[in-house]
Amino acid sequence: MRDRRGDVLAGGVVPGGALSLLGNEERLRESWRRSEETYRIDPSTRAGARVLTASEFRELRDRLSSFLRIAQLGVSRLHEQVRDSGYCVLLTNGHGATIDFRGSPSLDEDFRRRGFLVGACWSEVEEGTCGVGTAIVDRAPILVHRAEHFRSHNSGITCSAAPVFGPGDELVGVLNASAFAAPENRNSQAVVYRLVQQNALAIENALFVEGYKSAWTLSISAPGDSWSLGEVHYLAFDDGGRIVAASRRLRVGLFAGASLPSRRLEDFFDLSASELVRRAHERPGAPIALRCLANGLLFEAQLRAPVREAAPCSTLSVKRGFDALAARDPRVLESIERVKRVVDRKLTILLLGETGSGKEAFAKAIHGHSQRRDKPFVALNCAAIPETLIESELFGYKEGAFTGAKARGAKGKVQQSNGGTLFLDEIGDMPLALQTRLLRVLAEGEVVALGASEPEKVDLNVICATHRDLASMVRSGQFREDLFYRLNAAVFRLPPLRERSDRCEVIRQVLEEEMVTAGRRLVLPDAVLERLAGYPWPGNIRELRNALRFAVAVCDDETLALEHFPESVTDPLAMPVALSPTVFALPPPVLPAGDEREHMLHVLRQCHWNISAAAAHIGVSRSTLYRRMQRQGIVAPNAADVLSAQGQVHH
Template sequence: MPLHAVETNASELAAFVKDHFPERSFRPDRVIAESLYRSVNLHRLNPRAVNVKHILTAEEIRQHQQQHQDYLAIASQGVTGLAKRVVQAGFAVLLSDEHGITLDSRLPNQRDPYTQSGLIVGARWDEAVAGTNGIGTALAAEQAMTIHREEHFLTSNFRLSCSVAPIFDAQGLLRGCLNATSLNSDGPKEAQYLTLQLVIMYARMIENSHFRQRYRDCLTLAIKPRDDITDLANEQLLAVDESGRIIGANRAAFVAYDQVQHQALLGRRIDTLLPASVDELLSMTSGGARGVQMRALVDEALVDVGLRIPVGRVRPAQVITPPAKPAAPQHPQLDQLGGNDPLLQQGVRRIRKVLDKGIAVLITGETGTGKEAFARAIHQASARRSGPFVALNCAAIPESLIESELFGYRSGSFTGANKKGQKGKLELANGGTLFLDEIGDMPAHLQTRLLRVLAEREISPIGAEAPVALDVQVVSATHQDLAGMISAKHFREDLFYRLSGMTLHLPALRERSDREELIEQLLAAQPGAKGLRLDAEARARLLGYGWPGNIRQLLNSLRYAVALAEDGVIDRECLPAELQVAGVAPVAPVALLSNSLAEQLGGDEVRHLYATLRQYQWNITAAAQSFGISRSTLYRKMKKHGIVQPNEVF
């Protein structure tokens, strides 16, 4: 999110420009006027200053390029491609990092006038140094733009005309920008329009190749609007994990989705965007061999959907037979979730009693026990079922974004931020259910704000003039020991009481008395499982295993077993490696769920995490599955130990 607030309205900004730049004959648009305003009032720069260029030393450049080598390797193709088209026409092409430091360049043969203007590798172009300029302002505003001649803040940059597009990674984070600059161009700003379009196109290509590289081992989807078949730049790319959740997206997907629904894209299930689950898509596309046409759920647009399955990940043949009709996404209902376990069934009965009484429900349990499934089922069983179900995973989004995700903001509260403002999850959930997952990870200052909101039943989005009345059913969940966190002063006791009008504890799978029935039932529900049976040893292993990842791990293991089964039988050989180890004694199940793996693993949690991540080539989904924990739990553990994926440096 752009950082610098400018709380001036349009007429104040126009007056500011007139007062401070009386000699300039221009009428900058709002984004540029705001940047000029920041240059004066925030960065305290002097437009007539000379020799303000900051160039890194050769050693600093080497180190900087080293730090960004993955980004550079991916982006350099785009830089070369753009250069081929514009350098001969007198443009310098530059690639910068997210701080405006240039990392790569291609210059016309007559290099001197360009290098003398600072169009070289190692130059700092962030606004704080150079004031309004193409690179610095495109990064600050997070949008593509041309800064033409006297729109630059420094008079020493007046000969430049820069067309720049920001580059975002597959998590939607700003990574840098691509820039084409001409010197002394005589024409009007409009003459740069085509250059800007080319720069945007190449920036999109860089983003897409980053996406493909990053998710080469994952199932990916390409979604193209039907009425826009010629515009490749609008192709939306999504990467999904095994359970169908979106784990990465290209810029086109973030933009398209944000325009329709102001909700986080990452973490959503694919069947909330398209009318089919991953398995159904696999069937409909014959395992990715051909595209299909369908109506997107978010805006009902007709889209072409293509699937890419990573090499070596053949899906079971049974799945690739077209189903009669794509089914709507199914979530288990409350009674189904109660199974035949008396304690769970009692929990379901208690939930039914508190439904629609305005009582907040707190669900606790290990990872994969079905906390989110219960939250959805509670919503479905309530009178609010036709209202929205909105989930916020407090552990999966950066702390700095939780506040705006939760409370939203109104237009104008951040320079360059979404012009229309953005509704927060609380407001989006109005009339429905708000699911606060991993509530134990909510930062302390937001606990206080959330408490106030729940007490007052109204919210004040950032920048809003009046509060908004709130009518939501709150369901929260955690795998953490909130009582312990309260004693350690990491969680507010008063908030705990607000959230836990009723507490439901979900037993671990190994503790469920109906384990055997559940295994049979979930096996029968797997696509392609019809007619398959478990042999005695496979059954004993499934029953005796400790299931640290609970129902999620069981589902994954059953899918795996169905894919490997031969002659209608699932035997020991068909089970995942961790179930094949000698003996059927449960593995120490809590090991991977306790706050400290180290206690269970000879004090060497970090080494164990590293070894497993390397073994799975840093595929987080696969590594999490092997531990039997969710991806967010694994991410949390990595964060705790400062473990960063090698490709994360991009």
């Protein structure tokens, strides 16, 4: 034992090389000193990790349910990346108590004997130098490899750990990957160590976006391949362009500890907030070039609009059903009259239309006109939620269905809408495996939650929507034929905004809603209204709402003027070249599986594997493109290198 101590304190166990720049050596020596001199741990004892009682673990899990929900995707992704190489994955709270564990059936018993299980506590005070505990003390990533662990019975383990920080810079947890049979050379852990840090950063980013969803959020990354590997950092700013907050690594790196309150975007970058919003409107989904004034470095940025709180009910119109829609276009009126005849006939309704054309608003109007108007209206966007979460979000789960599940389980969207209406937006992006379960809900009126043994009866109306060609997807095997015919009974197509004859009424109503939300009263001159009505609105009502929201925010007078709107809306000469009439057509039919793969590869290569740009070109969200890439077995070249190093890529 004295030899182990001497080796570590002298740096003998910690070689230099690729990982020396991480500063692990001195930190490991300091951790060993704390373990021996401050905590007075006997390294030869084999007490095993302390494990919380069942009631303590339930209380902890309930208290951290929001963190667990957000972190689940990062934990699952890391586990998928490393499990085939014999690693388990832990997620702990900020004090080292394990709140999620992912292993493999063949190794779980071995991991359990070593203390890798939910409820196990891996603080440095109790276990001495170890991945989780030392990462907590140092508030920094750490690799603790084999004999670098303080306790002798942990000396065969390798642990890569990275802390996870909340939006307020508080330490909320640690992500850790561990294995038994690791090579002696610690540099062999470089890939896993990197993956742990990437996924910890992804969880941090998700926490930041959730924490500042009521502000404008800007994601920033170095241009090129790093965008698709999760090297993205965030900052939030208000309607006036003042920075509200920045994610931890962005603050430490790019801003070098500068005081951010009251500072504006143009203090750090070559674009103001209004210019950023204008460019985001001009090319929805495309990255924006952003240069740092301090060092001249060029970054890629994407802008996310704030999620506003609904205005108090007392200030809103009491109109319900179709009376709440601005609808004077003959085609829309015809659809309204037709849908009124089937709204309470237990038929699944399918709404077709371009992205942003108002399908959810139409669905809410259907619900408001139905006999279920006083019951819940529950919406789920199948393209906006990670595939790993859709099943539990839609069908719910019972207690113990998976690690991190709430003590009493949770109702899914189907159960929440019981008695009312369930709206499934972008149904074409629902994974095939879940389409069968949805068909049971529609055909049998029952749902089986995750972890449940018996079905639960439900009574609800279902409205689905998509901009995709479901018939072509059926032919290519991407959508179930029986579900397609179940949805195809009552189909209504919503025209794009540019084709509607009631554009002026739509503009006035959306402006009214945005003024109520902002608590302002503004005048819209006829000349400005005429210019807005003449714009083709490729993003439809969603683009219109964002443009009006921006104008309301930046207008410092009582009258809206053209200068308050994005330049692409008010100046035809500033319209991007890409906005040709073909852009305004519905997306082309879905190609057969092989052709779709080649098309995606062609676009990705043209965009130099920039996922954001490729998604914008194809006309889908980034998450949807990632899902289709996974379905078609497409891996970005840089990601392939990482996976190949782990033996996960099979040619």
